[in-house]
Amino acid sequence: MLLHTNVYASPGSQSTGHATGQPTAFGRAVRCLLDTAIEGKNVTDSTYERLRELIFSNELEAGEALTEATLASKLGVSRTPVREGLTRLEQDGLVERFARGVRVKERSPEEILEIYEVRITLEEAAARGAASRRSELDLSRLEAIHQEMLALPGDDPAGRVSWNNRFHEALWRASHNATLEDVITRLISRLRRYPQTTLTFPGRWERVLADHQQLITAIPAQDPVQAATLAAEHMTTARNTRLRMYALEMTSR
Numbered sequence: 001m002l003l004h005t006n007v008y009a010s011p012g013s014q015s016t017g018h019a020t021g022q023p024t025a026f027g028r029a030v031r032c033l034l035d036t037a038i039e040g041k042n043v044t045d046s047t048y049e050r051l052r053e054l055i056f057s058n059e060l061e062a063g064e065a066l067t068e069a070t071l072a073s074k075l076g077v078s079r080t081p082v083r084e085g086l087t088r089l090e091q092d093g094l095v096e097r098f099a100r101g102v103r104v105k106e107r108s109p110e111e112i113l114e115i116y117e118v119r120i121t122l123e124e125a126a127a128r129g130a131a132s133r134r135s136e137l138d139l140s141r142l143e144a145i146h147q148e149m150l151a152l153p154g155d156d157p158a159g160r161v162s163w164n165n166r167f168h169e170a171l172w173r174a175s176h177n178a179t180l181e182d183v184i185t186r187l188i189s190r191l192r193r194y195p196q197t198t199l200t201f202p203g204r205w206e207r208v209l210a211d212h213q214q215l216i217t218a219i220p221a222q223d224p225v226q227a228a229t230l231a232a233e234h235m236t237t238a239r240n241t242r243l244r245m246y247a248l249e250m251t252s253r
Contacts, residue, residue: 052092055104064104093190112194116235124228128231142216
Protein backbone atom coordinates (compact mmCIF):
# COMPACT_ATOMS: atom_id res chain seq x y z
CA MET A 1 0.00 0.00 0.00
CA LEU A 2 1.37 3.44 -0.93
CA LEU A 3 1.44 6.03 1.83
CA HIS A 4 1.09 9.59 0.58
CA THR A 5 2.49 12.17 2.97
CA ASN A 6 1.63 15.82 2.50
CA VAL A 7 4.60 17.99 3.38
CA TYR A 8 2.61 21.23 3.23
CA ALA A 9 0.05 22.66 5.65
CA SER A 10 -1.79 25.89 6.31
CA PRO A 11 0.01 28.61 8.27
CA GLY A 12 -2.18 27.96 11.28
CA SER A 13 -1.83 24.21 11.32
CA GLN A 14 1.24 22.01 10.83
CA SER A 15 -0.63 18.72 11.07
CA THR A 16 -3.94 19.06 9.23
CA GLY A 17 -2.51 17.88 5.93
CA HIS A 18 -4.32 20.64 3.93
CA ALA A 19 -2.00 21.86 1.19
CA THR A 20 -1.69 25.67 1.14
CA GLY A 21 1.95 26.05 0.04
CA GLN A 22 3.62 26.13 3.47
CA PRO A 23 6.00 23.26 4.38
CA THR A 24 5.28 21.27 7.51
CA ALA A 25 7.96 20.44 10.05
CA PHE A 26 8.11 16.98 8.53
CA GLY A 27 8.51 18.44 5.06
CA ARG A 28 11.35 20.67 6.20
CA ALA A 29 13.06 17.68 7.79
CA VAL A 30 12.74 15.64 4.60
CA ARG A 31 14.15 18.51 2.53
CA CYS A 32 17.04 18.90 4.95
CA LEU A 33 17.86 15.19 4.68
CA LEU A 34 17.74 15.33 0.88
CA ASP A 35 19.98 18.40 0.77
CA THR A 36 22.44 16.74 3.15
CA ALA A 37 22.52 13.58 1.02
CA ILE A 38 23.15 15.57 -2.16
CA GLU A 39 25.85 17.65 -0.48
CA GLY A 40 27.49 14.51 0.87
CA LYS A 41 27.51 12.91 -2.57
CA ASN A 42 29.06 16.02 -4.10
CA VAL A 43 31.81 16.10 -1.46
CA THR A 44 32.53 12.38 -1.95
CA ASP A 45 32.74 12.73 -5.74
CA SER A 46 34.87 15.87 -5.63
CA THR A 47 37.22 14.29 -3.08
CA TYR A 48 37.65 11.25 -5.30
CA GLU A 49 38.39 13.45 -8.33
CA ARG A 50 40.89 15.57 -6.39
CA LEU A 51 42.72 12.48 -5.15
CA ARG A 52 42.88 11.14 -8.71
CA GLU A 53 44.43 14.36 -9.96
CA LEU A 54 46.97 14.36 -7.14
CA ILE A 55 48.06 10.90 -8.27
CA PHE A 56 48.10 11.80 -11.98
CA SER A 57 50.16 14.92 -11.30
CA ASN A 58 52.61 12.91 -9.17
CA GLU A 59 51.91 15.13 -6.16
CA LEU A 60 51.08 11.81 -4.55
CA GLU A 61 54.01 9.75 -5.79
CA ALA A 62 54.12 6.09 -6.76
CA GLY A 63 54.64 3.97 -3.66
CA GLU A 64 53.70 6.78 -1.26
CA ALA A 65 51.75 5.65 1.81
CA LEU A 66 48.40 7.37 2.23
CA THR A 67 46.63 8.11 5.50
CA GLU A 68 43.04 9.25 5.78
CA ALA A 69 43.83 11.91 8.40
CA THR A 70 46.63 13.52 6.36
CA LEU A 71 44.61 13.54 3.15
CA ALA A 72 41.52 14.88 4.92
CA SER A 73 43.57 17.76 6.32
CA LYS A 74 45.17 18.44 2.94
CA LEU A 75 41.82 18.55 1.14
CA GLY A 76 39.87 20.25 3.90
CA VAL A 77 37.27 17.49 4.25
CA SER A 78 36.37 14.85 6.81
CA ARG A 79 37.88 11.38 6.75
CA THR A 80 34.68 9.75 5.44
CA PRO A 81 34.85 11.05 1.82
CA VAL A 82 38.60 10.32 1.82
CA ARG A 83 37.95 6.74 2.88
CA GLU A 84 35.31 6.34 0.16
CA GLY A 85 37.57 7.99 -2.39
CA LEU A 86 40.44 5.61 -1.60
CA THR A 87 38.09 2.65 -2.02
CA ARG A 88 37.12 3.88 -5.48
CA LEU A 89 40.76 4.52 -6.38
CA GLU A 90 41.59 0.96 -5.36
CA GLN A 91 38.87 -0.26 -7.72
CA ASP A 92 40.43 1.91 -10.45
CA GLY A 93 43.80 0.24 -9.84
CA LEU A 94 45.46 3.51 -8.79
CA VAL A 95 46.10 2.63 -5.14
CA GLU A 96 46.67 -0.65 -3.37
CA ARG A 97 46.52 -2.00 0.16
CA PHE A 98 49.63 -3.21 1.96
CA ALA A 99 50.52 -4.28 5.50
CA ARG A 100 50.46 -0.74 6.90
CA GLY A 101 47.46 0.66 5.03
CA VAL A 102 47.05 2.12 1.53
CA ARG A 103 49.64 3.42 -0.91
CA VAL A 104 49.81 4.75 -4.45
CA LYS A 105 50.40 1.84 -6.77
CA GLU A 106 53.95 1.49 -8.06
CA ARG A 107 54.66 1.88 -11.77
CA SER A 108 56.18 -1.15 -13.47
CA PRO A 109 56.78 -2.75 -16.88
CA GLU A 110 54.53 -5.60 -15.78
CA GLU A 111 51.65 -3.16 -15.32
CA ILE A 112 52.30 -1.64 -18.74
CA LEU A 113 52.10 -5.09 -20.31
CA GLU A 114 48.92 -5.92 -18.41
CA ILE A 115 47.20 -2.68 -19.39
CA TYR A 116 48.09 -2.96 -23.05
CA GLU A 117 47.20 -6.65 -23.23
CA VAL A 118 43.65 -5.66 -22.34
CA ARG A 119 43.64 -2.38 -24.27
CA ILE A 120 44.73 -4.03 -27.52
CA THR A 121 41.76 -6.39 -27.29
CA LEU A 122 39.36 -3.56 -26.49
CA GLU A 123 40.66 -1.27 -29.24
CA GLU A 124 40.30 -4.14 -31.70
CA ALA A 125 36.68 -4.56 -30.64
CA ALA A 126 36.03 -0.82 -30.89
CA ALA A 127 37.47 -0.59 -34.40
CA ARG A 128 35.56 -3.69 -35.49
CA GLY A 129 32.34 -2.25 -34.09
CA ALA A 130 32.98 1.15 -35.68
CA ALA A 131 33.48 -0.44 -39.11
CA SER A 132 30.19 -2.28 -38.71
CA ARG A 133 27.98 0.35 -37.05
CA ARG A 134 29.46 3.80 -37.75
CA SER A 135 27.21 6.63 -38.84
CA GLU A 136 27.99 9.44 -41.26
CA LEU A 137 28.37 11.73 -38.26
CA ASP A 138 30.96 9.36 -36.79
CA LEU A 139 32.93 9.41 -40.03
CA SER A 140 32.81 13.20 -40.24
CA ARG A 141 33.98 13.50 -36.65
CA LEU A 142 36.94 11.15 -37.17
CA GLU A 143 37.99 12.93 -40.36
CA ALA A 144 37.74 16.38 -38.77
CA ILE A 145 39.84 15.34 -35.78
CA HIS A 146 42.43 13.75 -38.06
CA GLN A 147 42.73 16.99 -40.04
CA GLU A 148 43.26 18.93 -36.81
CA MET A 149 46.03 16.51 -35.87
CA LEU A 150 47.73 16.98 -39.22
CA ALA A 151 47.72 20.75 -38.71
CA LEU A 152 49.30 20.70 -35.25
CA PRO A 153 52.71 22.40 -34.88
CA GLY A 154 55.65 20.20 -33.96
CA ASP A 155 56.25 21.89 -30.61
CA ASP A 156 52.84 21.22 -29.06
CA PRO A 157 53.00 17.95 -27.09
CA ALA A 158 49.93 18.86 -25.02
CA GLY A 159 47.97 19.46 -28.21
CA ARG A 160 49.10 16.11 -29.58
CA VAL A 161 47.90 14.31 -26.48
CA SER A 162 44.58 16.13 -26.46
CA TRP A 163 43.73 15.55 -30.12
CA ASN A 164 44.98 11.97 -30.07
CA ASN A 165 42.67 11.30 -27.12
CA ARG A 166 39.79 12.89 -29.03
CA PHE A 167 40.45 10.66 -32.01
CA HIS A 168 40.33 7.50 -29.94
CA GLU A 169 37.26 8.65 -28.02
CA ALA A 170 35.52 9.33 -31.35
CA LEU A 171 36.51 5.86 -32.53
CA TRP A 172 35.07 4.25 -29.40
CA ARG A 173 31.89 6.28 -29.79
CA ALA A 174 31.61 5.11 -33.39
CA SER A 175 31.46 1.52 -32.14
CA HIS A 176 28.10 2.39 -30.52
CA ASN A 177 28.95 0.21 -27.55
CA ALA A 178 28.61 2.22 -24.34
CA THR A 179 29.97 -0.58 -22.15
CA LEU A 180 33.10 -0.83 -24.28
CA GLU A 181 33.58 2.95 -24.05
CA ASP A 182 33.29 2.87 -20.27
CA VAL A 183 35.71 -0.03 -19.81
CA ILE A 184 38.39 1.49 -22.07
CA THR A 185 38.09 4.88 -20.38
CA ARG A 186 38.57 3.37 -16.93
CA LEU A 187 41.51 1.25 -18.12
CA ILE A 188 43.35 4.12 -19.77
CA SER A 189 43.20 6.21 -16.62
CA ARG A 190 45.92 3.94 -15.24
CA LEU A 191 48.33 5.12 -17.93
CA ARG A 192 47.99 8.71 -16.76
CA ARG A 193 50.26 7.79 -13.84
CA TYR A 194 53.12 7.50 -16.32
CA PRO A 195 54.35 11.10 -16.75
CA GLN A 196 55.63 10.95 -20.32
CA THR A 197 53.53 10.61 -23.45
CA THR A 198 54.61 8.19 -26.17
CA LEU A 199 53.75 10.89 -28.73
CA THR A 200 57.04 12.70 -27.98
CA PHE A 201 59.15 9.64 -28.79
CA PRO A 202 61.11 10.11 -32.04
CA GLY A 203 59.04 9.03 -35.05
CA ARG A 204 55.97 8.12 -33.00
CA TRP A 205 53.77 11.05 -34.01
CA GLU A 206 54.33 10.40 -37.70
CA ARG A 207 53.44 6.73 -37.19
CA VAL A 208 50.27 7.70 -35.30
CA LEU A 209 49.10 9.94 -38.13
CA ALA A 210 49.74 7.20 -40.70
CA ASP A 211 47.89 4.62 -38.58
CA HIS A 212 44.92 6.91 -38.08
CA GLN A 213 44.74 7.55 -41.82
CA GLN A 214 44.54 3.81 -42.44
CA LEU A 215 41.81 3.45 -39.82
CA ILE A 216 39.63 6.18 -41.31
CA THR A 217 39.96 4.41 -44.62
CA ALA A 218 39.01 0.95 -43.35
CA ILE A 219 36.08 2.12 -41.20
CA PRO A 220 34.11 3.89 -43.98
CA ALA A 221 34.79 0.87 -46.20
CA GLN A 222 32.99 -1.23 -43.58
CA ASP A 223 35.91 -3.64 -43.31
CA PRO A 224 35.77 -4.79 -39.66
CA VAL A 225 38.58 -7.32 -40.02
CA GLN A 226 41.03 -4.80 -41.46
CA ALA A 227 39.98 -2.12 -38.98
CA ALA A 228 40.52 -4.47 -36.03
CA THR A 229 43.92 -5.56 -37.37
CA LEU A 230 45.03 -1.94 -37.81
CA ALA A 231 43.89 -1.02 -34.30
CA ALA A 232 45.76 -3.96 -32.79
CA GLU A 233 48.96 -3.07 -34.65
CA HIS A 234 48.59 0.58 -33.65
CA MET A 235 48.27 -0.23 -29.95
CA THR A 236 51.03 -2.87 -30.06
CA THR A 237 53.43 -0.21 -31.32
CA ALA A 238 52.23 2.13 -28.57
CA ARG A 239 52.92 -0.57 -25.98
CA ASN A 240 56.43 -1.20 -27.29
CA THR A 241 57.16 2.53 -27.31
CA ARG A 242 55.87 2.88 -23.75
CA LEU A 243 58.15 0.06 -22.59
CA ARG A 244 61.17 1.60 -24.28
CA MET A 245 60.46 4.95 -22.66
CA TYR A 246 60.09 3.30 -19.27
CA ALA A 247 63.40 1.49 -19.70
CA LEU A 248 65.14 4.74 -20.66
CA GLU A 249 63.65 6.49 -17.64
CA MET A 250 64.92 3.75 -15.31
CA THR A 251 68.45 3.77 -16.73
CA SER A 252 68.70 7.56 -16.46
CA ARG A 253 68.00 7.57 -12.69
